[in-house]
Every structure is written in structure tokens, then in C-alpha cells.
Amino acid sequence: MSEINDMSRRDLIELGVAGAAVAMASPAAMAQSRAGSSDGDKPVGFAIVGLGKLSQGQLLPGLTRTKNAKLTGLVSGDPAKAARLAVQYNVPAKSVYSYETYDRIIRDPAIEVVYIVLPNNMHAEYTIRALKAGKHVLCEKPMATTVADSEAMIAAAKAADRKLMIAYRCHYEPTNLAAMRRIRSGGIGKPRTVWTDMSRQANFSDPSDAWRVSKEMSGTGALADMGVYGINAARYLLNEEPIEVRAWASTDRSDPRFKEVEDLVSWQFRFPSGAIANGSTAFNSNGGMGFQVAGEKGRVVADPGCLYGGNRLTFGAPNGKTVEITEIDQFAREMDWMADVVRGRAPMVAPGEEGLQDMRLIDAIMQSIARDGATIKTDWGYKRAVDPAAVVDV
Amino acid sequence: MSEINDMSRRDLIELGVAGAAVAMASPAAMAQSRAGSSDGDKPVGFAIVGLGKLSQGQLLPGLTRTKNAKLTGLVSGDPAKAARLAVQYNVPAKSVYSYETYDRIIRDPAIEVVYIVLPNNMHAEYTIRALKAGKHVLCEKPMATTVADSEAMIAAAKAADRKLMIAYRCHYEPTNLAAMRRIRSGGIGKPRTVWTDMSRQANFSDPSDAWRVSKEMSGTGALADMGVYGINAARYLLNEEPIEVRAWASTDRSDPRFKEVEDLVSWQFRFPSGAIANGSTAFNSNGGMGFQVAGEKGRVVADPGCLYGGNRLTFGAPNGKTVEITEIDQFAREMDWMADVVRGRAPMVAPGEEGLQDMRLIDAIMQSIARDGATIKTDWGYKRAVDPAAVVDV
Numbered sequence: 049m050s051e052i053n054d055m056s057r058r059d060l061i062e063l064g065v066a067g068a069a070v071a072m073a074s075p076a077a078m079a080q081s082r083a084g085s086s087d088g089d090k091p092v093g094f095a096i097v098g099l100g101k102l103s104q105g106q107l108l109p110g111l112t113r114t115k116n117a118k119l120t121g122l123v124s125g126d127p128a129k130a131a132r133l134a135v136q137y138n139v140p141a142k143s144v145y146s147y148e149t150y151d152r153i154i155r156d157p158a159i160e161v162v163y164i165v166l167p168n169n170m171h172a173e174y175t176i177r178a179l180k181a182g183k184h185v186l187c188e189k190p191m192a193t194t195v196a197d198s199e200a201m202i203a204a205a206k207a208a209d210r211k212l213m214i215a216y217r218c219h220y221e222p223t224n225l226a227a228m229r230r231i232r233s234g235g236i237g238k239p240r241t242v243w244t245d246m247s248r249q250a251n252f253s254d255p256s257d258a259w260r261v262s263k264e265m266s267g268t269g270a271l272a273d274m275g276v277y278g279i280n281a282a283r284y285l286l287n288e289e290p291i292e293v294r295a296w297a298s299t300d301r302s303d304p305r306f307k308e309v310e311d312l313v314s315w316q317f318r319f320p321s322g323a324i325a326n327g328s329t330a331f332n333s334n335g336g337m338g339f340q341v342a343g344e345k346g347r348v349v350a351d352p353g354c355l356y357g358g359n360r361l362t363f364g365a366p367n368g369k370t371v372e373i374t375e376i377d378q379f380a381r382e383m384d385w386m387a388d389v390v391r392g393r394a395p396m397v398a399p400g401e402e403g404l405q406d407m408r409l410i411d412a413i414m415q416s417i418a419r420d421g422a423t424i425k426t427d428w429g430y431k432r433a434v435d436p437a438a439v440v441d442v
Numbered sequence: 443m444s445e446i447n448d449m450s451r452r453d454l455i456e457l458g459v460a461g462a463a464v465a466m467a468s469p470a471a472m473a474q475s476r477a478g479s480s481d482g483d484k485p486v487g488f489a490i491v492g493l494g495k496l497s498q499g500q501l502l503p504g505l506t507r508t509k510n511a512k513l514t515g516l517v518s519g520d521p522a523k524a525a526r527l528a529v530q531y532n533v534p535a536k537s538v539y540s541y542e543t544y545d546r547i548i549r550d551p552a553i554e555v556v557y558i559v560l561p562n563n564m565h566a567e568y569t570i571r572a573l574k575a576g577k578h579v580l581c582e583k584p585m586a587t588t589v590a591d592s593e594a595m596i597a598a599a600k601a602a603d604r605k606l607m608i609a610y611r612c613h614y615e616p617t618n619l620a621a622m623r624r625i626r627s628g629g630i631g632k633p634r635t636v637w638t639d640m641s642r643q644a645n646f647s648d649p650s651d652a653w654r655v656s657k658e659m660s661g662t663g664a665l666a667d668m669g670v671y672g673i674n675a676a677r678y679l680l681n682e683e684p685i686e687v688r689a690w691a692s693t694d695r696s697d698p699r700f701k702e703v704e705d706l707v708s709w710q711f712r713f714p715s716g717a718i719a720n721g722s723t724a725f726n727s728n729g730g731m732g733f734q735v736a737g738e739k740g741r742v743v744a745d746p747g748c749l750y751g752g753n754r755l756t757f758g759a760p761n762g763k764t765v766e767i768t769e770i771d772q773f774a775r776e777m778d779w780m781a782d783v784v785r786g787r788a789p790m791v792a793p794g795e796e797g798l799q800d801m802r803l804i805d806a807i808m809q810s811i812a813r814d815g816a817t818i819k820t821d822w823g824y825k826r827a828v829d830p831a832a833v834v835d836v
Contacts, residue, residue, distance in 0.1 A: 240692070240706055240727035243637055243720070247736060294688075294815065298634070298716040312634055314718040316708065322692040324708040326637070326720040333634035335736030342641060342729030351743070421688065423815055 092387035093158045095121030095143070095183075097150075097174055098165035099129055100256050102188075106356060107165065108137050110379035116387035117380075120158040123150055150174070154181035161186055161386055163215070167259040168267050172197035179208040186386045188215050190276045190410065191403030193267030198407045202400035211389050213396045214403035216280055219436040220381040222373045223359035227341070227348045228284060228437035230363060236343030239286055242325035244278030246354065247312075247335035252305060261305050261331065268410055269309025275329030275413075277337065277354045279406050282317055282325035285341050285348075287435055289405070290317035290325070291427035293412040305331060315413045320427075376442055385440070395434045405430045486781035487552045489515030489537070489577075491544070491568055492559035493523055494650050496582075500750060501559065502531050504773035510781035511774075514552040517544055544568070548575035555580055555780055557609070561653040562661050566591035573602040580780045582609050584670045584804065585797030587661030592801045596794035605783055607790045608797035610674055613830040614775040616767045617753035621735070621742045622678060622831035624757060631738030633680055636719035638672030640748065641706075641729035646699060655699050655725065662804055663703025669723030669807075671731065671748045673800050676711055676719035679735050679742075681829055683799070684711035684719070685821040687806040699725060709807045714821075770836055779834070789828050799824045 094117050096103050111119040121143040124130035134144045143156055153159050162178035164171050164187040172192045175185045185205070191214050192198045205212035218224040231239055247270070252258050259265035266272050283289060295315035299306045312330035319325070328335065338351035349362040356378070361371040388394035412424040488511050490497050505513040515537040518524035524538045537550055547553050556572035558565050558581040566586045569579045579599070585608050586592045599606035612618040625633055641664070646652050653659035660666050677683060689709035693700045706724035713719070722729065732745035743756040750772070755765040782788035806818040 236728070240724055241639065241641070241708065241722050241729060243639065243722075245635065245637065245734065245736060247635070249738060296710065296712060296718055298712075298718055300716065312716070312718065314635065314710065314720065316690065316710065316720075318690060318692075322694065322706070324690055324692055324706065324722070326708065326710075326722070328635050328637075328718070328720070330634055330736075332738055333736045334630070334738065334740045335635060335734065336741065340639065340729065342639060342724075342727045344643060344726055344728065346728045347730065349745070421817055 088391060091116055091118035092160050092390050093118055093120030094161045094163055094383060095123055095145075095153060095159040096163050096165060097123040097178075099124040099126070099133055100165065103165045104133070106379045107163065107383070108133065110377050110383060111137070113377050113380040114384045114387070116391070117161070117383040121145065121153065121156060123147070151177055151181060153178070153183060160184060160390055163383070164188055167265040168272055169193045169265045172201050175201045175212065176204040179204045179210050179212065182208065182210065184211040184386070184390050186213050186215050186383070187403070189280070189403060190267065190272045190407060191400065192407060193265075193272070195404065195407050195411050198400070198404040202404060205400055211396060212400040213386055213389060214398040214400065215382060216398045216402070217378045217382050218277065218281065218354055219284065219397045220385060220440055220442060221354075221359070221378040222376055222442045223350050223353055223361045224281070224284070225437060225440055225442055226361055226371060226373060227350055227353070228287075228435075230348050231285060231341060231343070232287065232435075232437050235345070235363065236341065236347055237345030238321070239323050239341050239343045241323065241342045242282045242285055242339065244281050244325070244327045244339040245329070245335035246274035246278045246337050247328065247330040247333040248274065248337075249334045250305070250331040261309050263308035266309060268414060269306070270311060270329045270331040271313045271410060271413065273331075274337070275313055275327065276406055276410065278327035278329060278339070279409050281339055281354065282327060283405070283432070284436055285339065286319055286321070286323055286325070287432070287437070288319050288321055288323070289426070289430050289432070290409065291320055291425065292318040292423050293409060293416060293426050294421050294423045295413040295416040296421050297417045300332065303332065310417065313413060313417065315416070317409075381442060395439060397434050397436050397440060399433060401430070402432065482785060485510055485512035486554050486784050487512055487514030488555045488557055488777060489517055489539075489547060489553040490557050490559060491517040491572075493518040493520070493527055494559065497559045498527070500773045501557065501777070502527065504771050504777060505531070507771050507774040508778045508781070510785070511555070511777040515539065515547065515550060517541070545571060545575060547572070547577060553577060554784055557777070558582055561659040562666055563587045563659045566595050569595045569606065570598040573598045573604050573606065576602065576604065578605040578780070578784050580607050580609050580777070581797070583674070583797060584661065584666045584801060585794065586801060587659075587666070589798065589801050589805050592794065592798040596798060599794055605790060606794040607780055607783060608792045608794065609776060610792045610796070611772045611776050612671065612675065612748055613678065613791045614779060614834055614836060615748075615753070615772040616770060616836045617744055617747055617755045618675070618678070619831060619834055619836055620755055620765060620767060621744055621747070622681075622829075624742050625679060625735060625737070626681065626829075626831050629757065630735065630740040630742060632715070633717050633735050633737045635717065635736045636676045636679055636733065638675050638719070638721045638733040639723070639729035640668040640672045640731050641722065641724040641727040642668065642731075643728045644699070644725035655703050657702035660703060662808060663700070664705060664723045664725040665707045665804060665807065667725075668731070669707055669721065670800055670804065672721035672723060672733070673803050675733055675748065676721060677799070677826070678830055679733065680713055680715070680717055680719070681826070681831070682713050682715055682717070683820070683824050683826070684803065685714055685819070686712040686817050687803060687810060687820050688815050688817045689807040689810040690815050691811045694726065697726065704811065707807065707811065709810070775836060789833060791828050791830050791834060793827060795824070796826065
């Protein structure tokens with residue numbers, strides 16, 4: 049554990065942040081608390097549904113580094129790829145499923161959690177089918193392409209009495225957690241402004257990426273793909289919810305990538321505290337994945353802030369000092385967290401309702417764009433159940 | 443001259459930017475072109491009007507480093523301070539004026555330029571009086587507190603056939619010029635987004651600063667004081683003019699600093715190219731003085747970007763490389779530029795019209811705030827006469 053996190057834990061305890069002392073208990077203390085649970089010491093079995101770049105590059109390798117989670121199933125539409133990865137990751141052939149045989153996981157007790165890593169428009173269907181099969185679900189963000197689908201997923205989890213968590217990896221990422229803790233502990237004073245830019249020059253020549261600019265499959269293009277990081281970040285950095293939203297889009301319709309979806313979206317959130325957040329996202333801009341939060345006493349800059357690795361955190365303004373962060377495998381940490389949720393050892397950091405809130409804000413952004421930037425009220429009373437900064441130990 | 447500027451000059455010439463080859467001629471070539479002017483080799487005499495922090499800390503020291511500009515007069519309401527500075531900077535007692543005796547500068551041929559460094563609401567009166575006395579004027583930004591005053595200043599300069607230039611120091615600052623040239627030369631591809639935050643935790647306990655939060659004296663508080671840097675920067679970074687503007691303010695009215703003016707102002711500009719700029723400014727936020735421009739191929743980050751010194755420029759995204767910039771005295775360069783303007787050797791980089799454009803945009807921002815963030819059309823057809831990147835050599 050890095051020094052900054054030690055410091056933050058102390059700060060949080062001193063400040064009396066609710067639950068911090070308990071929630072930030074060490075893995076050793078967590079292990080002790082397992083006593084009495086019959087499954088307590090058994091790793092939680094995960095099936096990965098969708099074997100694209102994220103699964104192959106991050107999640108399957110991540111599952112070789114988890115402590116409480118273990119790969120026990122694969123689901124893919126490509127039998128050859130599935131068979132190859134099953135051999136590579138030691139998954140028995142009987143636990144390799146196609147989309148046609150997917151519902152048979154109900155009879156596979158080795159699979160306790162289904163991790164949905166499919167194009168956005170398939171999240172709802174495959175989540176609901178997994179829940180009906182009695183499995184817990186970890187689902188990639190954005191949780192769906194519509195608010196209605198998101199609500200159906202939450203209802204299905206309730207009906208099945210299973211856990212549904214949305215995979216916001218930055219909730220388990222040390223740079224983001226250190227930024228949140230810096231803010232919660234009063235290190236920048238009252239936060240005033242947040243700025244996020246989540247943009248990259250995206251090439252969709254790989255067919256497995258083409259869905260990201262399909263309106264049907266992605267929902268909202270760059271906004272769904274990367275903008276959701278900025279939307280979620282503004283909320284977890286400030287630990288409050290926007291009451292007003294507005295947005296402009298700027299899209300080159302002659303670019304074949306943007307026949308169906310917007311490219312650049314720039315939005316503003318107004319928060320109850322008076323803080324104002326500006327976010328932007330685009331597939332045709334190389335802005336990176338970064339954020340700044342400026343407060344009355346100082347600021348936090350993460351540039352980059354939401355990459356898989358190599359994030360860089362700076363405190364102070366201007367010309368602040370770079371903070372030493374010990375990197376971890378954020379994907380492994382996230383899957384371990386889900387395993388702890390299933391075993392009843394940890395709260396869900398991002399339950400379905402948390403994913404729904406981002407979906408409703410995406411919807412408000414799109415409404416504003418359709419109405420030439422009109423202000424959309426978003427004070428519908430949502431309140432985050434769990435602050436990642438108060439519970440996630442890295 | 444730093445390597446980056448050599449490179450930029452070459453790029454500009456290759457790209458055929460109008461006037462670049464001529465305008466970026468070396469000081470030696472400039473000196474040659476003076477032949478034939480009777481006053482050509484005589485330094486231009488400057489009177490500084492208002493002897494506050496900026497004058498004492500930057501402008502009077504800057505005038506000891508100028509090549510073509512020379513301090514020849516002081517104007518102050520504080521006779522003791524004026525007398526002390528006159529001795530320190532070798533100004534004859536006869537060229538020290540009070541606000542009552544100010545108009546007598548008409549009979550002081552050693553004063554050719556009057557540099558107005560007064561609270562914003564005094565700019566118009568003292569500029570117009572100087573112009574009527576036959577002097578050229580360099581006036582601090584924002585040029586006034588109202589659009590009407592700005593227009594009156596421009597009319598007075600025309601009537602007197604004298605030069606009126608607004609003191610946008612960043613037009614002469616190497617970090618900003620390198621950023622502009624990087625963008626003009628195509629180094630980041632087509633620009634898509636600009637972000638600026640110009641904010642500081644401001645303490646007005648010094649009585650000489652109190653005017654900055656007086657509505658009458660400042661116009662618009664932080665927006666006038668620091669926001670104008672971000673407004674101007676978005677325009678010179680993109681080299682185009684906003685066609686739509688909107689803004690939100692967030693002000694703690696219980697804070698005694700903000701009885702009359704807004705504190706935090708966050709605005710958005712939409713440009714003809716499709717680029718979108720987000721700017722923020724506040725006296726109660728420690729965000730620094732920085733900007734990012736993201737384009738199709740990369741980005742430019744200046745953080746900080748608009749300080750007197752110590753600015754830091756980064757190219758590339760994310761985790762770009764810091765660019766080596768050779769610092770200069772930007773105030774000395776600006777006053778030398780004004781001297782060259784007076785001698786007919788250089789174009790005005792920021793004539794009164796350039797200051798007026800920012801005043802009209804500030805006015806549009808305030809209109810939008812008054813109308814709860816409504817979009818204000820600003821496509822009134824203004825076009826910058828001179829691009830700093832094409833003419834200013836540092």
C-alpha cells in the first residue's frame with residue numbers, strides 16, 4: 049500500500065468519514081471476517097461473456113492475479129477463439145458456452161458471477177438471462193443503451209435476489225481513489241470546478257470495434273464509450289449529483305465514423321454545492337483521459353487519470369507536485385471486490401442504480417443536444433449508496 | 443531565440459502564413475528598416491499611469507530591459523510614491539504628474555506613449571484624455587468596464603489619429619506563442635476543444651486590490667480580472683471567433699468579497715469550425731492559469747500557461763513531453779512592440795477593436811448568466827486583424 053493511501057486512511061479516520069475505519073480494513077482483517085461462511089474461503093467462479101480486446105487484454109490476465117475470484121467459464125460467439133482461450137486459461141471444455149447455449153450456465157455451479165463484456169446493446173439481455181439463471185452479474189459500463197433497459201436489469205436483479213454491479217474500474221484505481229481521498233479529506237478545500245476530457249483519435253478499422261459508432265449497439269458513440277468515464281468521475285470526485293445539465297455536440301457528418309452517432313460532446317453539470325463540471329468526449333480528438341478538480345485551497349490534476357496504467361496525479365496549483373502512486377491491477381481488484389460482494393464481505397460500490405444514474409445523465413445530455421443546449425433539470429433525488437473513497441482499499 | 447521558435451518560423455514560412463516571413467524578421471532586419479525615419483533610433487518615451495503592483499513589480503523593471511522603449515513619465519495619485527519611484531527609475535521631477543495635472547502631458551514631448559494601469563473603470567477616461575493630449579495609448583485589459591466606453595476609446599483614437607493598443611501580455615509570451623504556432627502549423631491537427639481555467643484564491647486585504655471586486659470599478663470581478671485571459675486565449679489559440687456563448691455563475695453571497703460581483707463564472711464558446719471552448723474563472727478557487735487545446739492529432743497543454751514566468755508547455759497526449767521554452771520579459775517585449783508600433787515598424791497586435799471584442803464577449807457571458815445560461819449569439823462578424831503567432835518574434 050502506498051504512503052498516500054496510508055495517509056488518506058488516517059485522514060478519513062480522523063475526519064470520521066462514516067464507515068471508513070471498518071471499510072478500509074486490511075485484506076487480513078477481511079479474511080478473518082470470513083469465519084463462519086461455508087463458501088468463505090472458496091474463490092468465486094467467474095464466467096467472462098464476450099471475448100474481445102478488453103477481455104483478452106485485461107480481464108483474463110487480471111483473473112490470474114485475483115485472490116478471491118477465479119475464471120471458471122467463457123462465453124463467446126467464436127468457438128475457435130473460445131477454445132483457444134479455454135486452453136490458455138485452463139477452463140474445462142464443458143464450461144465454454146456459445147450465445148445459444150448460454151442459458152445452460154444455470155446448471156454450472158462453478159460459475160457464480162457472470163461478467164458481461166459485450167457491446168452495450170447486449171448488456172441488458174445477457175444480464176437478465178444470467179440473473180434468471182441464478183448468477184450474480186458484473187456488467188460493463190455504460191450498463192445499457194437506454195434508461196428502460198437499465199431499469200429492467202435492476203428489476204431483474206431484485207426479482208432474482210442476485211447482485212448486479214456495474215464495472216466502473218476507476219472506483220478501484222489508485223490514482224482516482226487518491227484524488228477522491230484528497231478531496232474528501234479537505235485537501236483542496238471546497239471543490240468549485242471539475243474538468244474532464246475523455247477523448248481519443250479512434251480507428252474502427254478493426255471490425256470488433258465497429259459497434260462503438262453504431263447508434264443501435266453503442267447508444268451514443270463516444271459519449272457512451274468514454275464520456276461515461278467523465279460523467280462518473282465528476283460525480284465520484286465531488287461526491288454529489290448534478291441538478292442541471294446542458295450540452296452541445298459537434299460532429300463532422302462527412303466523416304464515415306459519424307453517420308449514426310455524435311462525435312464531440314461537451315456538457316456542463318451544475319451541482320447543489322455550487323460546483324460546476326465541464327466534460328468533453330470525442331472519437332476525433334486526442335485530448336487524453338484526464339481531469340482537474342479545483343477547490344478553494346488547491347487542486348487535483350490527473351493527466352492521464354483513467355488509463356489502464358500510467359496515470360499521473362498532481363496535487364497543488366500551479367506547477368504542483370506529482371504524487372507517487374503504487375499501481376495495481378485495477379481489473380483484478382475490481383473482480384476481487386465483486387467476489388467479496390458475493391461472499392457478503394463488501395458492499396457493492398456501483399450497484400445497478402449507480403449505472404442507471406449515468407444512463408439518465410447521458411439521456412439528459414442527449415435531450416439538451418436535441419434542444420440546442422437547453423438546460424435539463426436532473427434533480428430527481430438520486431443519492432449514491434456507497435462512496436468508493438470510503439470503502440475501497442488499494 | 444529558442445529552437446522551438448526557429449522551428450515554428452520555418453513551419454510558418456513553409457505553410458505560407460501571410461506575412462510570417464516578413465513579420466518574423468530578426469531585430470537586426472527591423473533596425474535596418476528604420477533608415478529614413480527621423481525618430482527611428484530614438485527610444486519611445488513611456489509614461490506609466492497608476493503605480494500599483496503591476497507597475498512596480500513588472501512594468502517599471504521591464505522598462506529597464508526594453509530596447510526601444512524608455513520610461514519618461516509617471517502619473518500617480520500618491521505624490522510620495524511617485525517621487526520615490528521617480529528617483530529610483532531616474533524620471534525628472536517635471537515629468538511626474540498627479541491625476542489633476544495629468545493633462546499637462548500635452549506639453550511634455552518626452553512622453554509619446556501613455557500606459558494605462560488603472561482600475562478598469564478609469565481606463566476610458568484616462569485613455570481618452572491621453573489621446574486628446576496627442577499621446578499614443580497602451581491600455582491594460584480589460585480595456586474598460588462597458589462596451590460603450592470601449593467604443594468611445596476607439597473613436598477617440600481615430601479622432602486623434604493616435605495608436606490605441608490593449609496590453610494582452612500573452613501575445614508576447616513565448617509559451618503562448620509556441621502553443622499558437624504548434625496549432626497553426628498543424629501540429630495537433632484540426633483543433634476540437636479548448637479548456638481554460640484562470641482562477642486563484644484571491645485576498646483583497648491590500649486596499650490597492652479592493653477595486654477588483656467592486657462592480658463599478660472592475661466591471662465583472664474575476665471574469666474581468668482573470669477570465670479575460672481565458673476568453674482571449676480561446677480566440678488566439680483557435681484563431682477564430684465564437685458564434686455562440688453561454689455561461690453559468692456560482693457565487694457564495696455570504697462571502698464578503700462577492701457582495702457586488704460574481705465569483706465563479708463558467709462559460710462555453712462555440713466556434714464556426716465546430717470547436718468548443720470551456721472557460722472558467724474564480725477568485726475563490728485555486729485552479730491556476732492554464733489551458734489545453736485538443737485536436738484531431740494531438741494536444742497542447744500549458745499548465746501554468748499565463749503566469750508572469752514559469753509557464754510550462756506540453757505537446758502530445760497523454761503524458762506528453764514538456765517543451766523547452768526560453769523565457770523572456772514579456773512586459774518588456776510588449777512595451778518594445780508598442781514602441782515599434784509608434785515608429786511604424788510593427789502592426790498593432792491588439793488594437794482597440796481586439797479589446798472591444800473581449801468586452802462584447804464578457805457582455806454576452808453576463809447576459810447569458812442573467813438569463814440562466816441561455817445561448818447568446820455572438821456572430822457579429824468581428825475578425826482579428828493580426829494573428830500574434832504570425833507576427834510576434836520572441
